[in-house]
Amino acid sequence: MIVSLDMGDTLIAFTPRKYEKIYEILKDNGYIFSLKKVYKAYIRTMAKHYFPDSNGVNPFDLRDFFYELGINPSNEKLVKEIKKIDRGEEYWVYDEVIDFLEKLKSKGHKLVLVSNATPRGKEVFYKLGLNKYFDFTIFSFEVGLVKPNPKIFSLVIRNFGKPRFHIGDIYEMDIKGARDAGIEGILLNRFNFYEFGVKNLKEIKFLEE
Template identity: 65%
Template sequence: MPVISVDLGDTLVAFTPRRYELIYEILKDHGYTFSLRKVYRAYVKVMAKHNFPDENGVNPFDVRDFLYELGIKPTDEKLIMEINGIKRGDEYFLLEDAEDFLEWAKSKGYKIVLVSNATPRAKKVVEELGLNKYFTQTIFSFEVGLVKPNPKIFSIVTSRVGIPIYHVGDIMEMDYAGAERSGLRGVLLNRFGFYDFGVKSLKDLTKD
């Protein structure tokens, strides 16, 4: 059976409020006028520099490095403390195109593997939203000690299930780049227009 791998956050499930959106609001409160796209790209660029997870099981995030990427001198301790104090979003919901995509993939006979940079909470989310029934394997960063864009996390997919036809995810610097570095085809889900290429919806992948 053919294999595809898929990301979780903002690919299948939305976790809100999004951390980068809260950072964007804090920066506005401090008088900075960066676009949300610029904040997002700096945010993911900093995290994508890491191939191994922090103590929570996800990509480390260095606020000073993030501010440097935006051209801000990382000397404002109040700003740094505010950003460091942001908590991860408590609310989550299944995105509207997710279940149709998973049902389509299942009907086509694909083995579906979830590959997610995630804390242990993600297992509960997947279970509560009834997604386990779609996945042949779930590979979480907190369990395997690797985070995308490390290509080794995709080697786990290959060794356990088979070589995926493609990996689909919403972060170019992690999902797309990680898949491509591992020799797989990356498919970028560009939901919010933060990139200049990619599909806009999972529905675009179900068209014959």
């Protein structure tokens, strides 16, 4: 069986996350929203795009984001603060990941990575040694496509084979993109931003059988 997986917040945590920083900036400027609401607006904004920006990932349009939250986009102070946000510098592999990947490999499953990632994301993936578990990898910055564009999954199908499942943490990108390509999606809901999904990879026991 072929199984495809996402990278960020599925296998690897990159912190601080941009939407978490935006949440703090909004709060400091008197805009009180739940972290879940900020996350949802952030994801909806990026999931509108099927092709990457110059960094190789989904473009983030602040005007669209503000519209999602009902904020006036003419707030220049807020715009400047959000645009200054740097990428998260800390990263680590989630606790259950290695054991999960090793069990899948021991069952003879073929693993594919499908990631909306910058060159740095790829560098971290290799630095942490996760590449040894994967038979095929696709990074958005290399192929000019981003999830939820089903064409990024079509590249996997055409060049390696069709995954039976795709596992990822963002419904609007991972699950929608996979389903549009005819692949069943498994939502990893680590932070309870969705009303369904598994809480961690250990809950996907049927793949280990």
